[in-house]
Amino acid sequence: MDMASLSSTLLFVAFVAYLIATFLFGGAVKSSNSKTTKSFERWGKLAITVTILGFIANLGYFITRWIAAGHAPVSNLFEFTTAFGMMVVGAFILIYFIYKTPALGLFALPIGIIIIAYASMFPTEITPLIPALKSYWLTIHVITAAMGEAILAISAVAGFIYLLKNIDLTKKSKERFWIEAVMFVLVLVIGFIVATVSFSLADYKAEYSYISKDETQHNIEYTMPALFGMNESVALTKGAFEPLVEMPPIVNAKKLTTVIWTILFGTVIYILLRLILRKRIASVLQPLTKKSNSQLMDEIGYRAVLIGFPVFTLGALIFAMIWAHEAWSRFWGWDPKEVWALITFLFYAVFLHLRLSKGWDGKRSAWIALIGFIIIMFNLIAVNLIIAGLHSYA
Amino acid sequence: MDKIVCACGNVNPAGTELCESCGRPLNKETNDKKIVDMRYEGSARRSQTYNKTIIDKVWNFFSSVKVGMWIIVAILVAAAIGTILPQVFYVPATTETDIAAYYERIYGWFGTMYYKLGLSDLYSSWWFQGLVGMLGISLVIASLDRVIPLYKSLKKQQTKRHISFLKRQRIIGMDQANVTEESLLKAEQKLKELKYNVKRDGNAILAERGRFSRWGPYVNHLGLILFLFGVMLRALPGFYVDETMWLREGETLYVPETDGYFLESKEFIYETYSKEESKEVYGEAIDRVGTIAKNYQTDVALYKGPEGSIAGHTEDLSFVKEVSIQVNKPIKFDNFSVFQMDFRLDELATMTFQLQDKATQQSFGEFTIDLADPQPVYELKKGYKVEVMDYYADFTGFEEGVPQSQSPLPNNPAFLIKMYSPEFPKGETSFVMIKETVEPLGENKHKIAFQSVETRDVSGLTVRKDLTLPLLALGGLIFMIGVAQGAYWNHRRIWIQLLEDGQTVVAAHTNKNWLSVKRDLDKVTEVAHLPKYLDQQDIDSLEEKVDKEEGV
Numbered sequence: 001m002d003m004a005s006l007s008s009t010l011l012f013v014a015f016v017a018y019l020i021a022t023f024l025f026g027g028a029v030k031s032s033n034s035k036t037t038k039s040f041e042r043w044g045k046l047a048i049t050v051t052i053l054g055f056i057a058n059l060g061y062f063i064t065r066w067i068a069a070g071h072a073p074v075s076n077l078f079e080f081t082t083a084f085g086m087m088v089v090g091a092f093i094l095i096y097f098i099y100k101t102p103a104l105g106l107f108a109l110p111i112g113i114i115i116i117a118y119a120s121m122f123p124t125e126i127t128p129l130i131p132a133l134k135s136y137w138l139t140i141h142v143i144t145a146a147m148g149e150a151i152l153a154i155s156a157v158a159g160f161i162y163l164l165k166n167i168d169l170t171k172k173s174k175e176r177f178w179i180e181a182v183m184f185v186l187v188l189v190i191g192f193i194v195a196t197v198s199f200s201l202a203d204y205k206a207e208y209s210y211i212s213k214d215e216t217q218h219n220i221e222y223t224m225p226a227l228f229g230m231n232e233s234v235a236l237t238k239g240a241f242e243p244l245v246e247m248p249p250i251v252n253a254k255k256l257t258t259v260i261w262t263i264l265f266g267t268v269i270y271i272l273l274r275l276i277l278r279k280r281i282a283s284v285l286q287p288l289t290k291k292s293n294s295q296l297m298d299e300i301g302y303r304a305v306l307i308g309f310p311v312f313t314l315g316a317l318i319f320a321m322i323w324a325h326e327a328w329s330r331f332w333g334w335d336p337k338e339v340w341a342l343i344t345f346l347f348y349a350v351f352l353h354l355r356l357s358k359g360w361d362g363k364r365s366a367w368i369a370l371i372g373f374i375i376i377m378f379n380l381i382a383v384n385l386i387i388a389g390l391h392s393y394a
Numbered sequence: 395m396d397k398i399v400c401a402c403g404n405v406n407p408a409g410t411e412l413c414e415s416c417g418r419p420l421n422k423e424t425n426d427k428k429i430v431d432m433r434y435e436g437s438a439r440r441s442q443t444y445n446k447t448i449i450d451k452v453w454n455f456f457s458s459v460k461v462g463m464w465i466i467v468a469i470l471v472a473a474a475i476g477t478i479l480p481q482v483f484y485v486p487a488t489t490e491t492d493i494a495a496y497y498e499r500i501y502g503w504f505g506t507m508y509y510k511l512g513l514s515d516l517y518s519s520w521w522f523q524g525l526v527g528m529l530g531i532s533l534v535i536a537s538l539d540r541v542i543p544l545y546k547s548l549k550k551q552q553t554k555r556h557i558s559f560l561k562r563q564r565i566i567g568m569d570q571a572n573v574t575e576e577s578l579l580k581a582e583q584k585l586k587e588l589k590y591n592v593k594r595d596g597n598a599i600l601a602e603r604g605r606f607s608r609w610g611p612y613v614n615h616l617g618l619i620l621f622l623f624g625v626m627l628r629a630l631p632g633f634y635v636d637e638t639m640w641l642r643e644g645e646t647l648y649v650p651e652t653d654g655y656f657l658e659s660k661e662f663i664y665e666t667y668s669k670e671e672s673k674e675v676y677g678e679a680i681d682r683v684g685t686i687a688k689n690y691q692t693d694v695a696l697y698k699g700p701e702g703s704i705a706g707h708t709e710d711l712s713f714v715k716e717v718s719i720q721v722n723k724p725i726k727f728d729n730f731s732v733f734q735m736d737f738r739l740d741e742l743a744t745m746t747f748q749l750q751d752k753a754t755q756q757s758f759g760e761f762t763i764d765l766a767d768p769q770p771v772y773e774l775k776k777g778y779k780v781e782v783m784d785y786y787a788d789f790t791g792f793e794e795g796v797p798q799s800q801s802p803l804p805n806n807p808a809f810l811i812k813m814y815s816p817e818f819p820k821g822e823t824s825f826v827m828i829k830e831t832v833e834p835l836g837e838n839k840h841k842i843a844f845q846s847v848e849t850r851d852v853s854g855l856t857v858r859k860d861l862t863l864p865l866l867a868l869g870g871l872i873f874m875i876g877v878a879q880g881a882y883w884n885h886r887r888i889w890i891q892l893l894e895d896g897q898t899v900v901a902a903h904t905n906k907n908w909l910s911v912k913r914d915l916d917k918v919t920e921v922a923h924l925p926k927y928l929d930q931q932d933i934d935s936l937e938e939k940v941d942k943e944e945g946v
Contacts, residue, residue, distance in 0.1 A: 004675050068675050125678035128667045131690050131721035213500055250500055299909055306881040306906075313877065318870050327722045329733040329856040330636070331866070334517050336477040346470045350463050356611075356906075357433070357459040383477070 003068035004126060011061040011082065015116055017054025018089065021047050022109040028102035029288055044102050048093070051105065055093060058086045069126045072139040076127055077384060080142065081119030084380065087150030088112040091304070095154050099300055103292035108157045114189050121196045137323035144315025145341070149376050151308030152348065156373030158301035159366030165289040165297070166363060169282055175363070176282070182370065183281040184270055191266025192258075199224045199261075206240035208233040213249035220254055224261050228253035298361055301369050309348050316341040340379040347372055402556070407543075409443030412436025414550040417559025429930050430562040432903050435551070437543035457539035462532040469525050476516040479508050530622045533615045541612040548605060553595035560889055563901040565912065569925030573898040581890055581922035588914050590888065597892035603885075608905060610880020617873025624865035635730070635859035641692065642741065642766070643850035646708050650857055652730055654699035656711055662737060662851035665689040690734050691720045692853040696727060719855070729859050736854025742804045746845040747826070749778055749813055752838065758815065760845065765804040777816045780842070784810040789827060797825070813840045886911045890924065900924050 024047035062083065065073040073079040092108040095101075129138070160182070167175045206222045210230030220230060222240075229243025230253045247253040270281075277284050320341065321331035332338060351368050354360040360368070398406045404415035411424045412435065419425040419436075430436060441457040444450045455461055479501055487496045497505035497514060512519055560566060582599060585592050590601035628634040637650040639657075646658040665688040669677050672688075680686060697711035717725045724731040746762045759774030765787065772780045786799035789808035797808060806828060812821035822838040824831055831841060886904040888911070893899060900919070904911040908929070915927060 070673060123679075123682065125682065126675040127679040127683075128672055128676045128686055128688065130687050134720075135722040248502075250502075296909070299907070303907070310874065310877045310881050314874060318874065321866075321870075325860075325863070326724070329724070329731070329735065329858045331860075331863075334476065334481055334483075339473050339477050343470050343473055346466050346473075350466050350470075353459055353463055 003064045007061050007064040007068060008124075010057045010064060011116070014054045014058035014061060014086070015113065017050055017057060018109050018113050018116075021050040021054060022106060022113070024050055025102045025105035025109065026288065029106050029291060044100075047102060047105060048096060051089065051093060051096075051109065055086070055089050058089065062086065065126070071129055071133075072143065073126075074142040074146070075129055075133055075138065076122070078119050078122040078124045080146065081122070081380065082116055083143070084146045084150060085112045085115035085119060087146050088115060088153050091147075091150040091154045091308075092157075094151075095300060095304060098303075099296060101292065101296060101300070103161055103289060103297075104154070104157060104300065106288060107161055108154060111153065111157060114186070114193075117193050118189055121193060132327050135323060135327060137319065137326065141315060141319040141323050144311060144319055146315070148308050148310075148312025148315050149344075149380075151304055151311060152376060153373055155301045155304035155308065155369040158297045158304060159369035161289050161292055162294055162297040162301065162366040163363060163370070164282060164286050165292060165294060167282075169280060169286060176280075178367075179282045180280050183285075184266075187270045187273070187281070188262055188266035191264075191269055192262040194269065195224065195258075195261045195265040198265075205237065207236040208240070208243075209236055210234075211249065222254055222257065224257055226253070227257045227260050230254065294362075298365065301366060302355060302361070305348055305351055305369065305372075309352065312348070313345055317345055336383050337379065340375070340383050344372070344375050344379060347375055404550070407438040409438035409440075410436065411438075412547075412559060413556070414547045415552050417551070417555040419558060419562070425558075427562060429564050430559070432563070433905075434540055434544050435547035437547040439539050439543055441539045453535055453539070456528075456532045456535040459536065462529070462536055465525060465529045465532055469522075469529065472516060472522055472525065475513060479505060479514065481517065482515045485514075526622070530619060533619050533622075537612050537615045537619075541609070544608065548608065551600075553593045553600040554598035554891065555600075555889055557891075557893065557899065560891065560899050560901040563889075563903050564908070564930050565900075565902040565915065565927050566930060567900045567925040567927030568897055570896060571898050571923065571925050573892060573922070573924060577922040577924070578890065578892070581918050581924065584918045584921045585888065588917065590886070590914075599888075599890040601888040601890075604883045605885050607879055607883035608885045610876050610878075610883070612876070613879055614873045614876025617869045617871070617876055619869075620872060621866055621869030624862040624869055627862045627865065628860070633861045635857060637857040638735070639855050639857060640738075641694075641853045641855055642743070643852075644743075645766070646697070646711075648699075649730070649732065651859065652857070653728065654701070655714075655727065655730070656697040656699060656708060657732065657855075658695045658697065659853055660693040660695060660716075662739075662853045663689060663691040663693070664737065664739060664851070665691075689720060690737060691718050692734055692737075692855070693718050694725065694732075696725065719853075724858075729861060731858050733856040733858065734853065735856045738852040738854070740849040741852050742807060742847055743850040744848045745807065746847070747780075748843045748845055749774060749780055749815075750841055750843045752841045755843070757843075758840075763809070765807055768809075777814075779814045781812040781814065781821065782809050783812055783823075786810075809842075811842055813838070813842065815840060884910070886914065888915060888918065890918075890922075898925050900927055902927070 024043060028043035028047050062073060065079070069075075074083050088108065089112040092105060092112070096105060163175070163179055167173070167179055169176055169179075200223065204223060204225065206226065207219055208222065208226065208230060209217055209219050210233040212218050212231070219236065220233075225241040226233075226243040227245070228251075229246040231247065231249040233243060233246060233253070235242065243253070247256065273281060320338065324333065324338070325331040351365070351372060354368070355365055397408055398410055398420050400406060400413035400416060400418055400420060402413060402416040402418065404413055406414055406420065410420055412418070412430060413420055414435075414437065417436075419427075419430065424430060424436065439457070441454045445454060479497070482493055485493055485496050487493045493514070494506070494509055497509040499505075501508065508514055516522055561568075578597070578599060582592050582594065582601075585599070585601040588603075590603045593600045593602075635651045639647060639650060641647055641657060641659045643659050643662055646656050649655045649657055666685045667676060667680055667688045669680050672680070676686075693716070695716045696714040698714050699708075699712075700710050714727065719725050719732060719734045721734050724733040742765055744762050744764050746760060748760050749758045750756060751758070758776070758778040761772035761774065761780060763769070763772075763782070768782050768785045770782060772782070774780065784797070786797050786808040788799045788801040788803055788805045790798045790800045790806070792798065797810070799808075808825065808827040811824050811826050813824060814821045817839065822833075822840055823835045824833055824838055824840075824842055826842045826844075828844070884904055884906050887902065889899070889901045891899045900915065902911050902915050912927075912929070918924065919927070
């Protein structure tokens with residue numbers, strides 16, 4: 001087996017291990033009370049062991065792909081997002097050994113799993129480096145930035161558990177609405193994965209020609225039935241789905257189609273879940289958080305930001321500036337990705353000040369941690385896919 | 395305002411809440427509190443003490459964390475708005491009208507609005523820079539307001555603190571336990587093992603560790619201030635250069651803003667990945683994407699002119715070095731760096747023509763026009779010659795009979811030419827374009843026949859000098875040190891005292907990670923049999939009480 005396929009196999013192994021570990025953590029959480037300490041310890045140990053084995057396989061994926069490609073596998077959206085998912089699991093393992101909290105695993109691992117699954121929706125082949133990326137700073141900058149973001153993500157997971165536990169879901173409230181909104185967004189990500197996988201299993205492909213904003217003709221291949229057509233689009237594939245609406249040239253109708261399919265699939269899945277469970281999703285998950293210690297979750301949320309913030313600053317701002325100076329001749333150029341890294345930095349700076357000086361903790365701190373994660377994901381997904389800039393490599 | 399003299403005899407500055415020395419509450423408000431605010435050790439902050447003059451008011455405004463946070467939030471929101479549409483410097487237009495037209499053409503009414511509101515050049519707007527400036531002021535004032543009194547307070551603190559201070563700590567335990575000198579010694583021993591700095595004063599113990607982490611916030615703010623200062627320095631002349639130059643193969647040009655440096659382009663190289671040459675694993679990606687760029691490179695020679703040499707004078711240059719400039723590998727000299735940023739392939743360099751008889755196509759000689767430097771006259775043999783009367787590098791057509799050129803780049807060269815021959819000593823006029831000839835003054839006997847072209851590549855280079863970089867780097871470094879100092883360490887203090895009435899008190903404070911200081915205290919309690927402690931903030935909320943009974 002060559003390195004490249006060994007690498008994919010290892011990633012798959014890691015993925016499965018994380019899935020199993022999630023259920024094991026579920027077992028640990030269910031059995032964790034003083035009477036069944038032994039059973040709790042057994043489940044917990046098993047769960048973390050499987051997680052670590054998965055993480056080793058994941059590292060194996062990273063290293064073998066590095067060898068196969070000849071450069072650190074962080075050079076396109078698939079590689080970066082996968083590495084980010086891996087580091088979320090890594091950050092969880094780190095925090096687990098400080099605080100020994102299985103509940104964190106029960107929620108952090110699914111986040112890692114969703115991120116890795118999401119990553120696999122992008123082209124996964126190994127790409128050679130374009131000139132701008134040919135630098136050892138690629139390795140240093142991207143890995144440090146991803147590590148920082150992963151540790152910050154753990155803060156959001158702890159905040160999420162804190163909120164799920166402490167929000168009264170029996171009464172109508174803003175909090176109840178928003179925590180369910182968070183659940184809905186997570187289901188949307190699953191919707192995106194399901195939509196992509198279904199259409200690719202059905203082998204759906206249709207090519208269209210269109211006129212771009214600089215008034216030249218291009219071809220584009222849709223992998224989902226075209227709900228929206230590009231500007232003056234003409235189907236090139238026989239029997240291709242006729243777009244329902246044609247968009248003006250500044251809108252990328254292919255991306256819009258993907259977004260709408262994601263929302264359709266996600267909403268259908270969400271409604272089905274609600275019909276089957278007959279409860280809010282937050283209410284279904286809430287019992288799993290019952291035994292977690294609020295104060296501990298609050299502390300983990302804060303600690304994770306304290307650990308992650310300096311790492312993020314170093315990777316996403318300082319190393320980024322040093323490299324930008326070498327590659328683009330200026331250390332700062334107000335490129336959207338740079339700006340959003342700065343926004344993330346400022347946001348967590350506010351988090352720390354509010355916590356340290358204004359005594360914001362508990363729910364308020366948890367919500368901020370959650371919003372921080374949304375900003376990170378926005379920078380990862382939207383800035384690359386929607387806002388065009390120097391960082392749009394994929 | 396007057397200084398406050400504490401019962402213990404220490405003289406505290408006006409506005410002090412907790413005596414710097416013994417910790418007694420010094421005003422009624424503090425006295426009424428169950429847990430004292432230990433963030434600045436109850437020290438006298440200027441902003442909390444004076445509020446009369448305009449200076450006081452400005453100082454108080456900028457020293458407020460709340461104000462600082464609002465400034466950050468405003469910057470954050472503004473920065474986000476600036477990413478909705480590309481900023482002007484990423485737009486392929488230079489003049490104001492072109493830029494306005496671009497935003498309207500591509501983004502419609504929204505683009506026009508974005509442009510008109512100045513959001514398209516948001517980061518250099520006066521108000522955005524004003525916000526950043528305010529943040530800088532806030533950093534300076536808020537830090538000074540806190541760090542000086544905090545430093546004094548921590549320096550003056552005594553081992554033996556007054557009971558009213560200890561009782562108002564978040565973690566406190568008090569009990570009639572039989573704590574002897576022996577257990578105090580044991581506690582001391584254990585605390586030393588836990589890497590605390592232990593001080594003893596009679597029956598009082600003060601164990602302290604990680605005090606330097608309290609300076610973290612001020613150190614990182616200092617770093618940020620230096621950084622912002624560095625950014626401001628760029629506005630001063632001489633600190634910062636940002637120029638571009640287009641360098642053609644074979645050409646030697648003065649490097650703008652430098653002290654007599656010249657660059658000669660030997661060759662521009664553009665490479666793409668080919669399936670045959672590159673690693674097998676790249677095959678799939680190359681198939682999908684098509685061409686993937688591998689290398690942009692300009693091979694240059696750097697020369698230095700004599701003192702006081704000026705642009706255009708390329709004589710007497712002394713060779714300095716030969717380098718390949720690639721993306722990520724700029725050439726560096728004398729605080730300057732020159733970067734490979736852009737390129738144009740196959741720009742026309744020379745055009746070769748023949749003067750021919752139109753009917754017989756007999757040639758009367760060949761001449762080559764260097765498009766960068768067309769000669770007025772090309773002498774051919776036997777009395778034939780060609781005069782270039784006018785040259786249009788980027789010909790776009792005629793406007794009211796006058797030929798137009800839209801740029802000095804030889805994208806579409808055209809020439810107004812006079813052909814001299816023995817038959818026509820006064821010359822025949824011809825307008826020569828690529829693939830076409832116009833005879834504006836009537837039928838000619840001769841013609842200019844195009845023979846061949848030579849092309850060359852052009853490198854787009856950026857010339858940069860930035861003398862503020864060392865300051866920025868220093869600021870960044872100090873910031874990172876400060877952040878790490880504040881984030882990865884914490885300041886813990888544990889007080890143990892035997893009171894005169896036979897009671898024992900333990901109290902503890904940490905600036906963060908309360909669980910860790912409790913863990914430390916548990917270890918000490920275990921060996922020294924100290925009284926049980928309470929977390930006063932825990933009791934306050936019923937919710938937390940329930941938590942305590944639950945497992946993990």
